Amino acid sequence: MKLVVAVVQDKDSNFLQQALVDENYHATKLASTGGFLRSGNTTFIIGTEDHQVDALLELIKEHCHSRNQVISPISSLDANADGYMMHPVEVEVGGATVFVLDVDQFKHF
Amino acid sequence: MKLVVAVVQDKDSNFLQQALVDENYHATKLASTGGFLRSGNTTFIIGTEDHQVDALLELIKEHCHSRNQVISPISSLDANADGYMMHPVEVEVGGATVFVLDVDQFKHF
Amino acid sequence: MKLVVAVVQDKDSNFLQQALVDENYHATKLASTGGFLRSGNTTFIIGTEDHQVDALLELIKEHCHSRNQVISPISSLDANADGYMMHPVEVEVGGATVFVLDVDQFKHF
């Protein structure tokens, strides 16, 4: 038995949550405050058999991977404004940090 | 030293919380959102000496075990309605999923 | 790789959070409800390399240690009241409980 702790960027957490439900994983979502060190994370804890760890990691990777996204800043300038150039900005979104922990004992009551 | 992670059904969490306080366990309750994968869980993390793990598991088992409960659906049909039978429904409530983790180092500052 | 779970008294959690950000630790703050067993804790989970564990524990100790604080009860008695002595009260504030866990696998997607 392993306990998988996955800190998932908010952008990806709903996709992962749905996938975990679909695949019948025993997952729990821990609440986050706005006060996250890296804003917008959700923490999942997922109990899983040793032989399912690789499949679970693959599932997380599939639904949560950091990638660059081009964001167009919303201009508040009207058509006649000059002197400002609004360039699209590339930012990194998504991704997950995952810790797999050994479980000494597992019980279900 | 062990770290016990207990995901407890909301129906049982208040009973367990009181029992943990009564027995002087060093327990912390992590907040949950409504967005739990299985709705209505509370996660406790509890630090405990190796020789107390069995007693703690027993305490959790005693206060959190899944059982069936018969629920009578509230009928919105008036006395004259026909064609619908409202049967009591049996649902599973309560219970806990518990992971016992080895602790490499424990510090209290 | 280690996963450090730190339950920190609220009085100290902002100081620790700032220090973790300043030192570039990969830390996540788990939300707490008012329903904590010991009121006013915040739980951090922090992934760290084995050789950085001592430095991290030192950082936590530096920013979170329990100490006594003298609190003067606010008297609602007016200057002419007699029969009541308002003594300053010494209470313990701050501190952290820290669990260092071995990590079987660590992934970043």
Ligand code: NI
């Ligand atoms: Ni999907």
Ligand code: NI
């Ligand atoms: Ni009881």
Ligand code: NI
């Ligand atoms: Ni500082």
